[in-house]
Amino acid sequence: MMPSAGQSTSPPAAPSLSSPPLPSPSLQVAGHAHPLQGAILTASRWCVIMGTLSILSLLLALVCLQLGTQYVGPGEMARIFASSLFERAGDNERAVTTSIILLQVRLPRVFLGFLVGSCLASVGVALQALLRNPLADPYVLGVSSGAALGVSLAVLFGIGTNMLALSVLPGCGFLGGLLALFIIYRMAATYDRLPIHSVLLAGVILNAIFSALIMFITSIMEPNRSFGMMAWLMGSLTAPAYPALGALSVYLLVGLLLLFKQVRVLNILALGEESARSLGIDTERAKRFIFLVSALITGAVVSVSGMIGFIGMIIPHAVRFMIGADHRLLLPASALVGGMFLMVADTIARSSFVPSEVPVGIITALAGGPFFVYLLVWRKDRLT
Amino acid sequence: MSTRIDQATSGDAAVTSVRGGTHAYDVRGLHFCYGTARTQELRWVLGDVHFHVEAGEILGIVGPNGSGKTSLLKLLAKIAAPQQGDIALFGSSLTRLSQEETARTVAFVPQENAQMFPFTVAETVLMGRFPHRRRTRWNVGFGWEDREDCMAAAAAMVTMDIVHLSSRAVTDLSGGERQRTMIARALAQTPRVLLLDEPTAFLDLQHQIEICSVLRRLSDEQRLTVVIVSHDLNLASQYCDRVVMLKEGRVCSVGTPSKVMSVEILREAYGCDVLIDPHPESGLPRITLPRQCSPLNR
Structure with missing residues (x-):
């Protein structure tokens, strides 16, 4: 550094005084072999962490498939998978039942849990960077309460009680989410700009209005329906049939890919909007894009799983705390960790209080809250 | 003109x-x-x-x-x-240049630099390389920085004397360290x-x-x-x-x-009136506040 370099002990000060500072690679090779080493995210570190997390997810999924009302051992599971692949019918009745439980009930549910968890965590990461607010989660957008309102209206008018319940309810939820998205966008966007604080305010206000409407609808429903409604609002996973699940996963995976394409932009948006513009980003376009993609993912997720809280806020925090803030790793890693977290929480929800089932939102809140407190306390200890 | x-x-x-x-x-x-x-x-x-x-x-x-x-x-x-x-x-009008073309020539350091997320200093400085990223058709958006980017960032960090901070989180820095980090980020843009x-x-x-x-x-x-x-x-x-x-x-x-x-x-x-005398070293004007401020009637 400059005049007073003598007293600051750093050796790098010396070369900087004498040599031209900007594009002079030789200086760096001589003075500091790798000044950035260990301080930035590298492709190899990315591969190691993502590889580990992927293997961990697979193993956890296998464990979650074994657990439930009826325990299915690993050997039996392997046999069932093999026989379903080679289209051999089961030998006896018990084997057929087990195979149905595993393939028709448990597998889609575990898969849905992973998918929903991934989406909530990824959207949480994106919105925290976009709103520059570490407390943001997918539900701040207000799209979620729009979806919830759609579902509760459907339940109120009895649409959800007929045979088509499974495929119709999420559709209504999604329509509600789209309506909310439209309203928020119209409220927040002014003169082809999308001010971040307006988005946040519009979301909060719409959340308040829609929550009141949902409470009103729930209170005038028949008691047994309103009980189901409450359980749904607390968040519960009900796996749709395979074709619907397939469509949903394609939709969500495309959404996640679109978010993944924005990781570098998210990094720079986190610096602040003016800095981002000065680095050549069309911030208005980037904000609009990330807002729309996040909202469309959230709407779909809420309409199949209700309001599963805590994942979208806690998982990004925890992962960022452990692996750093670079969104290139943070976003996909959060997706995997969020998926694992919800998968495990749902397994606990469906298998620990047999025959009744706890809404998974309660499990995530009960597990996530104390974990977050632990993180905060641990972090405080480490800093002081 | x-x-x-x-x-x-x-x-x-x-x-x-x-x-x-x-x-x-x-x-x-x-x-x-x-x-x-x-x-x-x-x-x-x-x-x-x-x-x-x-x-x-x-x-x-x-x-x-x-x-x-x-x-x-x-x-x-x-x-x-x-x-x-x-x-x-x-010589070329700013309205005709794209945001990114401008960013390759002009770097800007805003006054307000509060940071929310714990990026490391090195990561933050490397963000200055964003306008120089290479575009490929199959770019998924990850865009790993190459050797040239790292060199430019390292040189900027040496210039601003923040090499010893490189793996610290920007959220933990003092105001001066953060300001130097932001200037280093701008210098990494090679503007x-x-x-x-x-x-x-x-x-x-x-x-x-x-x-x-x-x-x-x-x-x-x-x-x-x-x-x-x-x-x-x-x-x-x-x-x-x-x-x-x-x-x-x-x-x-x-x-x-x-x-x-x-x-x-x-x-x-x-x-208002101020006192001006030549700076003892450079001889350039040195502005001093008077002991009593007497706002003039303009």
Whole structure:
């Protein structure tokens, strides 16, 4: 550094005084072999962490498939998978039942849990960077309460009680989410700009209005329906049939890919909007894009799983705390960790209080809250 | 336009007045206000601003609060767009350049640098390489930095003396360290023009001197053009080649510090009297506050 370099002990000060500072690679090779080493995210570190997390997810999924009302051992599971692949019918009745439980009930549910968890965590990461607010989660957008309102209206008018319940309810939820998205966008966007604080305010206000409407609808429903409604609002996973699940996963995976394409932009948006513009980003376009993609993912997720809280806020925090803030790793890693977290929480929800089932939102809140407190306390200890 | 500048600077600019090639910026007839044209009553933040910035010089923009200094800097950085008038960057109009093309030439360091997320210092500096990223058809958006990017970032970190901080989180830094990180990020952009908004506002004396002398050195050795918005008249006087004095959104005086920093011009701009004597080292004007402030009736 400059005049007073003598007293600051750093050796790098010396070369900087004498040599031209900007594009002079030789200086760096001589003075500091790798000044950035260990301080930035590298492709190899990315591969190691993502590889580990992927293997961990697979193993956890296998464990979650074994657990439930009826325990299915690993050997039996392997046999069932093999026989379903080679289209051999089961030998006896018990084997057929087990195979149905595993393939028709448990597998889609575990898969849905992973998918929903991934989406909530990824959207949480994106919105925290976009709103520059570490407390943001997918539900701040207000799209979620729009979806919830759609579902509760459907339940109120009895649409959800007929045979088509499974495929119709999420559709209504999604329509509600789209309506909310439209309203928020119209409220927040002014003169082809999308001010971040307006988005946040519009979301909060719409959340308040829609929550009141949902409470009103729930209170005038028949008691047994309103009980189901409450359980749904607390968040519960009900796996749709395979074709619907397939469509949903394609939709969500495309959404996640679109978010993944924005990781570098998210990094720079986190610096602040003016800095981002000065680095050549069309911030208005980037904000609009990330807002729309996040909202469309959230709407779909809420309409199949209700309001599963805590994942979208806690998982990004925890992962960022452990692996750093670079969104290139943070976003996909959060997706995997969020998926694992919800998968495990749902397994606990469906298998620990047999025959009744706890809404998974309660499990995530009960597990996530104390974990977050632990993180905060641990972090405080480490800093002081 | 040239007549205006000559009239304003009377002689200083006459040497290089019309040769557009040597000007980093040519600012002509600039009008700017926040909000949109739909607003009935336009309140111009900047009105009819003319000046130029020579390549390789350090230009200070000074003036009272609310005189439009920061707004002017944002216009130069293409963060905001003027309603009227034109800004030419090395001879080509800023409106014709894309945001990214501008970012490869111009780097901007905003005043407010609070950070929310624990990026490391090295990661933050590397973000300055974003406008230079290579575009490939199959780019998924990850865009790993190559050796050249790392070299530029490392050089910028050496220049700002933050190498020892490289793996610290920007959220844990002191104000001065964070400011140096942000300037290093701007230098990693390898810009030809560096725009700084109050770069020394939160810094102690030692760091103020350090940053100013680094800027001086970059300007002298690499012909980096630097535009500084500052409240600190002494800093502008000692380190800037020329100074633009703004008052109520208009250029009130342009020229070398010894010309602009006069009792009369400062009285006109700020509405109060100051003491001015030559700096013992440089002989440039040194501005001192009088013991009793007696606001003049303008």
